[in-house]
Amino acid sequence: MTKQRTIVTMPGDGIGRIVLEQALRVLDAAGFKADYIEGDIGWEFWCKEGNPLPDRTIKLLEKHKTGLFGAITSKPKDEAADEMADELKNKGLIYSSPIVGMRQHFNLDICIRPCHTYKGNPLNFIRRAANGSVEEPEVDVVIFRQNTEGLYGGVEWSHPEGIVYEALKTHPKFVKNFGHVPKEEISVSTRIFTKKATERILRAAFNYAKKNKYNSVTVCEKPNVIRETSGMMYKMAKDIQKEFSDIQLWNTNIDAQMMWLTKNPEDYGVIVAGNMFGDIVSDGFAGLIGGLGFACSANLGEDVAVFEPTHGSAPKYAGYKTSIVNPIAMIESACMMLDHLDEPTIAKKIRKAVADVISEGKTRTYDMMKLQGREDVLTKGAASTVQITDAIIQKLV
Ligand code: NAI
Numbered sequence: 001m002t003k004q005r006t007i008v009t010m011p012g013d014g015i016g017r018i019v020l021e022q023a024l025r026v027l028d029a030a031g032f033k034a035d036y037i038e039g040d041i042g043w044e045f046w047c048k049e050g051n052p053l054p055d056r057t058i059k060l061l062e063k064h065k066t067g068l069f070g071a072i073t074s075k076p077k078d079e080a081a082d083e084m085a086d087e088l089k090n091k092g093l094i095y096s097s098p099i100v101g102m103r104q105h106f107n108l109d110i111c112i113r114p115c116h117t118y119k120g121n122p123l124n125f126i127r128r129a130a131n132g133s134v135e136e137p138e139v140d141v142v143i144f145r146q147n148t149e150g151l152y153g154g155v156e157w158s159h160p161e162g163i164v165y166e167a168l169k170t171h172p173k174f175v176k177n178f179g180h181v182p183k184e185e186i187s188v189s190t191r192i193f194t195k196k197a198t199e200r201i202l203r204a205a206f207n208y209a210k211k212n213k214y215n216s217v218t219v220c221e222k223p224n225v226i227r228e229t230s231g232m233m234y235k236m237a238k239d240i241q242k243e244f245s246d247i248q249l250w251n252t253n254i255d256a257q258m259m260w261l262t263k264n265p266e267d268y269g270v271i272v273a274g275n276m277f278g279d280i281v282s283d284g285f286a287g288l289i290g291g292l293g294f295a296c297s298a299n300l301g302e303d304v305a306v307f308e309p310t311h312g313s314a315p316k317y318a319g320y321k322t323s324i325v326n327p328i329a330m331i332e333s334a335c336m337m338l339d340h341l342d343e344p345t346i347a348k349k350i351r352k353a354v355a356d357v358i359s360e361g362k363t364r365t366y367d368m369m370k371l372q373g374r375e376d377v378l379t380k381g382a383a384s385t386v387q388i389t390d391a392i393i394q395k396l397v
């Protein structure tokens with residue numbers, strides 16, 4: 001029996017709308033049956049309403065549980081204040097990113113970012129072997145990024161005063177290293193990890209490794225220096241690993257990992273990290289498999305799940321008469337949604353069609369041709385966003 005569901009589509013800004021539309025065409029052509037309802041999100045709603053994530057969108061997600069999101073535009077605080085409607089100005093409204101807001105509101109604490117090599121992608125990472133020949137290692141890595149805490153938790157101060165400053169002074173290292181610095185010259189961003197969230201991301205990583213037959217989980221933090229938070233994550237990982245005897249636990253430091261990933265990316269399987277290091281290491285691996293046009297992600301909470309490409313709204317490309325951007329990251333994000341909705345057959349069919357188009361090499365967007373992103377790429381043989389989507393749809397069997 002075909003399942004019927006409602007998906008909240010959130011196109012957002014810029015190319016978000018363009019790529020989301022293409023993903024929906026592919027889902028439809030592949031036989032995925034769902035109702036779609038559009039949720040407002042992004043810059044337009046900040047400017048018009050003073051809220052880039054209106055309550056009605058929150059309500060839609062509360063009700064329907066599954067979101068497919070394009071991308072939004074974020075701008076610095078001052079620009080945000082300038083661009084909002086005159087009647088909303090000077091009311092104390094402060095812009096904050098709606099995607100971060102959505103992750104916090106629904107506690108979408110588990111972010112999954114797979115990075116798999118597509119055969120025949122001209123953007124694949126290559127390296128020189130000892131005998132001088134060129135090798136193309138196959139990357140098959142899935143990054144689990146804690147999505148709600150750590151350095152992106154938003155607990156920060158400039159010019160800390162009162163009890164905040166007093167609390168800092170209770171730490172001997174603060175007194176020694178910063179005690180002589182005038183308060184107004186200090187900014188503090190905290191890095192808070194909780195046991196519950198740390199356990200959830202670690203368990204998600206181990207369970208995924210087990211289910212998908214990866215033989216290692218790598219904690220990518222910096223426990224030798226950031227002893228309390230990274231240290232807690234690694235210690236908890238050691239305890240949890242005891243329940244997964246077939247899976248090895250590896251420990252790398254984020255800085256070293258960024259070096260190792262271009263030396264031996266094929267050695268890594270599942271990687272787990274806190275919010276910021278997960279963001280960094282996932283961009284690093286994404287670069288090895290073709291970059292932003294290919295990087296997909298899932299944000300999973302206990303109740304709600306939102307799927308999105310990791311790229312932003314690329315405003316420069318949004319106004320082109322014929323869109324040139326690569327929709328594959330968005331289409332792959334839709335496949336992650338299908339996994340989540342327990343539609344593995346349709347997901348597999350779409351992934352195969354994408355892989356076939358890439359390996360065949362006849363239809364390539366500008367990024368895959370290493371062209372500079374300009375409107376004239378279409379005259380140089382690059383496929384448009386719609387053309388590559390058409391090619392993918394034709395391969396669906
Ligand atoms: P971006 O990801 O939008 O674009 C950076 C560059 O990557 C583009 O100029 C383009 O060369 C390339 N690119 C991105 N997506 C592509 C695609 N699908 N196909 C081919 N090439 C692609 O990042 P940028 O320029 O730093 O930010 C633009 C806006 O997006 C900002 O307002 C930023 O705050 C926002 N942003 C939103 C995110 C989200 O919605 N999750 C994530 C990152 C940035």
Ligand code: MG
Binds near residue numbers: 279283310
């Ligand atoms: Mg990022």
